[in-house]
Amino acid sequence: MRDLTLVLLSAGSSSRFELDIKKQWLRIGHDPLWYFVANKLQKTGFFSKIIISSSKEDIEFMKNYGNFTYAEGGDTRQQSLKNSLKFVETDYVLVSDIARSCIDNSFLNKIISLSSDADCIVPYLPVNDTIVYDNDTIDRNKVKRIQTPQLSKTSSLRSALNTDKEFTDESSAIIDSGGTREFIQGDEAAHKITYIGDLNKIPCLEAPSNDTLSGNGFDVHAFDDKGEMYLGGVKIDSDFGFKAHSDGDVVIHALIDALLGASGMGDIGMMFPDNDDKYKGIDSKELLKLVVKKIYSYGFIIVNVDITIAAQKPRIGKYKMQIRETLAKILHCEMQRVNVKATTTEKLGFIGRAEGVGVIANANLKYFDWQKIK
């Protein structure tokens, strides 16, 4: 058995998937698709290391799930592969697209254990349809539908990728550089998810968990005797604002922490450090929009949020509806799923002494149910 590294390419933008969610973040139970695939392949014991190529911002979140080696993706599949090869120390490397999510062990074992001295071992499927190429009908027996995973000699692949030409698979690059490849019978089950309709052709994927994921957020800001006041994205009539690095919208900050908490993405200070000039005076609605985009792209949907504003002043009542409308629009959910409460502390503590405002928020999320759209 060869000493082997697995490279899983998962840095795609899912541009052809036409949903807010990136396909590698579809959930199988509680597991994102990329983790479902990496975990399954890790359990085969075939690989001395598993390298996953993904976008820089996704890698931060992915580290929550597993102790794989993460390589920053590039603008193209080939660039992502080159970046991943920097971490490969074995003579052989198996490269697969995360979107081929149902590779079974017998298929994998057939590729890995093939005794061949070719630079690349390539699974393919025959073509059953009539093929017309540039208006000419061609011999379909000479046509192959190439699949991954492909097994390459690491040195051959590295030198083959030392080119300005772009290839969509390893074997094409290796052949172009004068290397050799051996074809092996592919597997229909190793179908690649490209379009939403492909979800019907991936038998091994189970439905996402129906659990509700709950998170909470808490934030406080002291009053400042100058500046404008915003709460829940709404301008509040007052001659004082909040002491803060941003616009001090303590409602949105608590809500962001509730969303980050429910999705397991840490907290607001990790995502928007309060010593980063980029966020000085920033409209907190922009921070919320960034968080909501991540929530949806990572495969969550927002069920409801509930916010309690503890303040002796300002009076919140007349702003509640406007706050709910503003937040619901940013959260992409109906207004009845956004509840806003206000309370005083009966003049007790720093809030009762009107030194500042405290907010507690709760958010409930579910996983996007892709089974309903396929």
Ligand SMILES: C[C@@](CO)(OP(=O)(O)O)[C@H](O)COP(=O)(O)OP(=O)(O)OC[C@H]1O[C@@H](n2ccc(N)nc2=O)[C@H](O)[C@@H]1O
């Ligand atoms: C919105 C922003 C950006 O402009 O600033 P403000 O406008 O509120 O000042 C920040 O995201 C607002 O982050 P927030 O988390 O409320 O600030 P802090 O309470 O100071 O915490 C900053 C960071 O320190 C960490 N932290 C905080 C308290 C603590 N005892 N230990 C910690 O390690 C937290 O994990 C957080 O990520």
